[in-house]
Amino acid sequence: MGVIGGRLDSASAGYAARRAAMLAKLGELSAEQDKAVAGGGPKYVERHHRRGKLLARERVELLVDPDSPFLELSPLAAWGTDFPVGASVVTGIGVVEGVECVIIASDPTVRGGTSNPWTLRKTLRAMDIALENRLPLVNLVESGGADLPTQKEIFIPGGRIFRDLTRLSAAGVPTIALVFGNSTAGGAYVPGLSDHVVMVKERAKVFLGGPPLVKMATGEESDDESLGGAEMHARVSGLADHLAADEHDALRVGRRIVARLTARRPSGPAPGEVRPPLYAEDELLGIVPEDLKIPFDPREVIARVVDGSEFDEFKPLYGASLVTGWATLHGHPIGVLANARGVLFSEEAQKAAQFIQLADRAGTPLLFLQNTTGYMVGKDYEQGGIIKHGAMMINAVSNSTVPHLTVVMGASYGAGNYGMCGRAYDPRFLFSWPSAKSAVMGPAQLAGVLSIVGRAAAQARGQAYDEEADAAMRQMVEAQIEAESLPFFLSGRLYDDGVIDPRDTRTVLGLCLSAIAGAPGPAPAGYGVFRM
Template identity: 85%
Template structure:
């Protein structure tokens, strides 16, 4: 059992807690922007048409009182597009079956696909395929947002490729069509295994009446061209004809129930709550990420019974490694203790990752790293090859990886601790997280040193005033681009979460990954450092 040394009554703890609560207030405000969709005017117009909102459709589709893990809710944050990218994606339970669910938000430009919608949709399909989760699309889309076609037309073909690959892999795809599904939007039901359309509402066609008139001179109306009843009776595209949206959702649930879906992964043991309350996670991470904190305090409030079998506790102490369970699922945990990764930590991590692969145990990475150590002594002792060894182990590990960015995620430490480029099954960030090639002050300092050396080489006096202005500008830019909202807006994670929800989120992710079979081992034994 981990014995916590956290003092929830100390001034230091209370200051950290207040700083985290302030960040969570900002997060709530940004989530509210995503929930607002296209804004009050368009939401009201949608309601006047007798239609449900995207999240209302999701809520009625999933089992009552079951959790819904929304993914990438801040997509497009900081861009010219609405927060949320006009689509809701996530993992929910339908008739006891975990499914990936996407729902177009028609209050945002009719549910049209912009560049961030595309990236978010592709991420959802990737999660469905890698974790063998049935994929349910709640469709109401005007196709591509035409002014941005140059950015979405060519890569957008992956949406249709992914649907067919899911089906080929035996992962069911279901489309519930609630309204207009034009052009690219028409191919979603066209390439799904099961299709439900709402009578008098669903309109599915490659080209609507105006386009048909322009292309062929033919006069037609919506219903005869692509109405739900036509597709149910004539074209055969619709497998089920629903009377209204509620009926479509009921039929969708029945379709999922009829799949007779079975999970192929491990069955968890009975879960035990941690000995310490999740509420205390609010005061663990310092506001200044240069100040280290003990990740065992996080582990103690996340894993079952706060039980943690630490691996090599006396070696490579800047990285904590060990075995635990989360909601009954066995996991191996790697957590940064003091930020910097030295040769010892790299070798320790490599061995631990290989051991996890031997036992087929998923890995949880808790990031708070400034990267691999630099300096003459460390270079001579082999930090490059040892860091490369760790990155090699992460890259070729075949067990599921789950990553939580708690604090700093700088430099190659982001890579060694399984950042987005290394394709963890899921990656979430806390509001305290920051990620960049290096810290803002360090990056600005490097640019200053390079500029000063260049001036000296030319025999010129160095402009100290301009240097100070440059450093301030660069620090401000890197700080802004390191923040979790900015990174989440670009889908470098699957969402920014409340630290108190970490155990729940990890439990849902572990359950999701075990819908798929346990992956085959990589084929190598353990190389001891």
């Protein structure tokens, strides 16, 4: 493999401007992530501690191995909605007794840990990751159940949580529930459907209906402990497999359960030698221009992410707007597809389809580095078959069976989002940089299209076109699309797995590749009909 990169001038004024713009965006990102870390705010955090309870992130920290990384997922979930940032739950991948696990931790300082529509989506995403990558699932449970005012958006789709717990167990993926407090109504089925259950004495409460509901339904007088207390479930119902003395003891027992799992993850191929890139990861801050219309060379990104900055480029002289090639990352072999000039032409689409087929044949995971405005339009390109060739690339991405990872560095517009493995194409993991933007097209283009359509409609009716109203419409639409294409908005709706600091890209991808490595190997790829 050849060493790439080295053309970036970190002493130039352009680099300094790009770096400053990225640092400003990272400052905004940090402020938003702090909101999730703050939970329900000082009042409720203090009340929780006063009751002798640990916070959700404190529980996670004590569960995972000391000094091991925790890859938090979707920390900005619910951003821009009526619900708190973070969606009342912490999810991520951590190492417990040397085993990578998906961890879901209710945050009871946020509305009692109740589940809103975004809590549900975030939880289901974490469970999908556990199943697809065969990672044991550990639930740290303390939740007041559904957020009742939004039950219409939770009740019916929420049943999938219970279905997925059974499917994880059926697939041989261990499920563990550590119950620290309330797990009531439908939430009672989380421990009820888990392989291993630990409940904290005098704290855990698991029942389908609490004392008030039982009184209304049957007239029976009861109390929390006799209905669903931890000791009752350990001694009488048998729902609890372990009765923990306190929260620390529950976490200790949980670690021991993971350590003694008989259904351990299948071991994938051992990664090769790990060599750091030749160039500083800090320089990733100064590569992407603030104006995404200005192209940048993704090879400079690849050089600061892959092992030894070595990259074996595939078809470098053909379809130059898309860089493709082979590398290793933290010892794991990968194939890389990275947009160089934004637009995808027929040559790029055909090149991508062939490269994806080669990766499938070799069983090599694919990394998509997005900065695309979509497939090229115009008479010559339509006549040249851009639809057929774009469809060929999308066909290859859709039916490829090797794991896909996606990082949105810059633009992600139109069908280019699809061809470069956007969220709809189920990459194993998808992360965004703070510089990312995604929409059906750019704000100015979308507003312009609406203006042209409106003008043509007025002309067809024989009416004069209101230029003043048109200018106001364009301004409003551009502002709306700009706001809806920003990474915080998209991450808040779980269209990615998190917005990351560019300097963390290599580490995040390494953690993802490690999580993927233990899953069963891909089945042979089968493709739909390629239109030639």
